[in-house]
Amino acid sequence: MRSWRDLAEVTSLDAAPFSSFAFGEFAQLEYTLLNYFNKSLDTYNMQFCSAVNVVKSFVIEAFGYHFSDIKNVFNIVAEHDDDENSVELLHLFGTSTPLGIVSPFIRTNFLKDSLPYYVYSIGRNYNPHSGQSSCIELLAFSNEHSQHLLLDDHHKAGDERAKNFEDMLKKSISTSVTINPNEVNLKSNSIDFIYIQLATIITSFYHRLNLPLRVCLSPSYELLSYESLRLTIEVYLPSQIDYVLVGSVSLIDDYLARRLMIKHSSDNKSYVAMVHARVADVSQLSKCVLEASQTIGRGIKLPSVLSIH
Known part of the structure; x- marks a missing residue:
């Protein structure tokens, strides 16, 4: 079996660091996957947003980054037109x-009724370590905070809430193969249910892509500062003889809302709760799909759900 490097036309240039260029079927596959996830999310009537590329320092500090961290963040020095001696990072x-x-x-x-x-x-996602990648991000807001307790806290507290939550999560994921979009309830305000x-x-x-899949909860030491729970989705990449991370779902609750003043109603203390999901790292997923779609005749046969996109 050939690796994605043998099957794809991908080139890196010294003139464009942190970047790679894809041509031919591999480049087309990335757009096919983006379209697949876009249409799949649209089935659930979720709002599409044209987000931003560049943020100020207080935003990245809310996420736990340091504004001068040049190893993990691309920084831009901007001069103010009215004062040439004044710059902003x-x-x-x-x-x-x-x-x-x-x-x-x-x-x-x-507004409370909008939640x-x-x-x-x-x-695109820009990272000094992994370069550029195409991703799909999702954010959910609610006016109800999480009642979930991590297992360590659950044992200390002596109740069953954490265990019940994780049992419900595992059971729901195990039935996701046969999920019917018309039967999904996205109107509940419970952030845990969301x-x-x-x-x-x-x-x-x-x-639906028929790929070898692994879904697991991240241990607490792997969580970022704004996460209280993270579910990771990994797909098998034969050339690496391992599973690679392609998606995740993180419970944020009101951690970011308090730091970025995202509220509901007129009460100054009513901060929203949030769930963030990386629906797909399409650049990484494309490699998995390409390797898994090889045929005996050295051709490529994509999963049936992609053939209609």
Whole structure:
């Protein structure tokens, strides 16, 4: 079996660091997958958002980054037109990143009747370590905070809430193969229920691709500062003889809302709760699909759900 490098026309240039260029079928496959996920999300009537590329320092600090972190963040020095001696440090992440999709809602006060609210974006992700990638991000807002307790806290507290939550999550994901969009309830304000529903929906997208799949909860030491829970979705990449990360669903609750002043109603203390999902790292997923779609005659036969996109 050939690796995606043998099957795809991908080129890197010294003149364009952190970037690669795809040609032919591999480039087309990336757009086919983007279209597939876009139409799949549209089935659930979620709002599409054109997010932002560049944010100010207070935004990245809300996510736990340091404004001067040049190893993990692309920084831009911007001069002010009215004062040539005054400069401002800005930060490039891309339109399809957690920072990009949250930024349009900074200092927003949602009407209570407008929640829950679901929004997603499609675009590029810029990272000094992995370069550029095409991703799809999703964000859900609610006015009800999480009742979920992590298992360690559950044992200390002596109740069954954490265990019940994780049992419900596992059961729901196990049935995602046969999920019917018409039977999915996205109107509940429970952020825990929203988390389970989104994890189930997104997992179902991958099941339809008929790829070897692994879904698991991340241990607490792998969580980012703004996450209280993360479910990862991995797809098998034969050339690496391993599963690679292509998606995730994170429970944020009100961590970011408090730092970025995202509220509901007129109460100054009513912060929204959030769930963030990376629906797909399409650049990474394309490699998995390409390798899994090889035929005996050295051709490529894509999954049937992609042939109609």
